Amino acid sequence: MSHTSQGWISFKRCCKVFLAAGTVVVIGDLVGGGVSRFPRAEMASKISKVEEGEGDIRERCKTLMSPPVTDIKVLEERKDAMSTRMEMVIMETQASFCKALEEVDGGTFKVDRWSRKEGGGGISCVMQDGKHFEKAGVNVSVVSGYLTEEAAKQMRSRGKVLKGKDGKLPFCAMGVSSVIHPKNPHIPTVHFNYRYFEIEEADGSKQWWFGGGTDLTPVYIDLEDAAHFHNTLKSACDKHNPKYYSDFKKWCDNYFYIRHRGETRGIGGIFFDDLDSPNQEEVFNFVKSCAKTVVPCYLPIVYKHLNDSFTPEEKDWQQVRRGRYVEFNLVYDRGVKFGLATPGSRIESILMSLPLTARWEYMHEPTKGTKEAKMLEVLRNPKEWI
Template identity: 70%
Template sequence: MALPRVSALRASVRAQLSAQCYHRTFHGSSARTGRNRASVLVAGGAALVAGLIAGASRIQRAEMTGARVPTALDGKDLESRCSCFMAPPVTPLEGLRSPDMKSRMELLIMETQAEVCRALAEVDGGASFIVDRWQREEGGGGISCVLQDGKVFEKAGVNVSVVHGFLSEESIRQMKSRGKSLKTKDGKLPFSAMGVSSVIHPKNPHVPTIHFNYRYFEIEEADGNKQWWFGGGTDLTPTYLNQEDIVHFHQTLKEACDQHSPTFYPKFKKWCDDYFFIKHRGESRGVGGIFFDDLDSPSKEELFKFVQSCAKAVVPCYVPIVEKHKNDSFTPEEKLWQQLRRGRYVEFNLVYDRGTKFGLATPGSRIESILMSLPLTARWEYMYTPPANSKEGEILKVLREPKDWVH
């Protein structure tokens, strides 16, 4: 089964995503003692804001190139956009009418969450997402959408977080180690951060794992100066090597990057290869993609549109690969290799991942959401080494010697 051409696929995905807004259907709820949040089982990932929107049934979707964002959203426009989210936004609607970047970014990550969850639910065929809305005592909150033990996906999580407060000393040290010059007052530094983060672990070893994350960060220094930056990326972790799949994945991301600068893809592809490297194993976590952090130029507006294009590329870069392989047959030996590779995934996330470290160091952070990236199952065997000329050895060679997939 060949993958569709990227341009044709993009048009198809846009048509599917803009064709309709789903009406919110509640299939059960649970209140958790001591927690100010609600969990809702949502059939097919099709969740809308119950009781918040009356009769809203359409939403204007941005093209992958990035739609023009109005200077302000009136009540009806805002309700229309929010009508297809998995849950009400973290920020009250009145606060989202501002045209500032924090409002625009929150709307983008909420839309991205809903689009990805709907696409995953459709390809899984009958799966349900747990939609878990949570609050952070120190400020803000989030929405965690998690599918477990579906037909296609063993575990798929798509999280949104919108938090604010004061950075911990550990987080400030992390930022200073990356070259940030930060002026604190009495050791405190006010911040606002928001992002969408997802890791998707399939059951079939011939379907790769994908991770993506797009975020925006603001801090206010002691003298009132504000610093801001964007970060994020999308990367693929296959168990077995399929060159056509990997080329499709990278080509789709490259097209999203090229709309904004011809330098973005090669720069952020190398950054991804360097970042997702398991030093103690001497191998990459996967076959890369794009990764960037601390971006604050050329301008806030241009970078927002770039991040918007990257977010819109997630579904078309990944879902066709899932459709292609979700029904492939596999052996117990191939399933074992998938479990061993997941062990490597866990090692990277717990030892090196910057987002995991930041989350664990942030006061009031939600551990369940931070560790959502870990697979439901994994395996570690002592001194397991596959034959060099095997399919398992083939993927290991690529992981130790990153390739240029689009030239």
């Protein structure tokens, strides 16, 4: 079968998944029309309403992997609050990505609801030892309470001037986070995280910001995959600000950097944090656009390599690269640090990002001229992919 035929089959499979997950796809625009029965203007109107988060919350909840963390009645009562709108976005992102991966793998996610006595809870969806995925996790958390002194220090170190009352800082934090570790070394690991943070200060005023990003960690370089991944993210960024992609791509390369190794974790993507301008509505819409890319930027790559053969040596190299992934997450990742510093955090969910298996070889260095050496060269010298 040609690459073109495989790509078309992958595209049709992905569209099927999008529709099954309740996501609107403008198929007519992608394949030249004739598929959609909606006139273009009417379709644009319907998409606009969905992207704005309009629609009955109870109906939207029917497509989710689990009822939301917050009681549906509470969400309905405060449907216009940013916390409600963001919770629905992260729940829908979890559902669409899980259903897409189930379509590929044939397995099912274990849905694990958990609560936190200090306030809130989460929903962890994990598929382990699947046909194609060794470990796939997609977590949602919606937590509230008071920042600890250690967590508040982390915020202040990032330039946040926070004034608590009697040493207390009420906060609300929510996000969706995913890490996928495939069995086949030719299918990359992918990570994404989109989150919202809100803090109430002593005078009753609130500080808020969004953060997140999506990045790819291949074991072997495939230029076509890298271009597809980065182009998909760039398209989402360009709808909001022509500088976003280049700025957030650089931020990603700098953030996912393993300083003690002198190499990046992967080939990047986008990353941003503490984003609170130009205004809340515009940043929220940008985050929604990014969240909608997690399936189309990754699933075509998965389908392309689904049946690639691999050698024991290639599997060993995958294990070594996973070791680097573990090192970054445990030493540098802000989300892991914040989670471990927050009382009542669920350790299983925080460490879900770690692979089932990894390898650390003493003084390991790939042979010059090999595919492994070329991969390492890219990680030591990040490049532009598009």
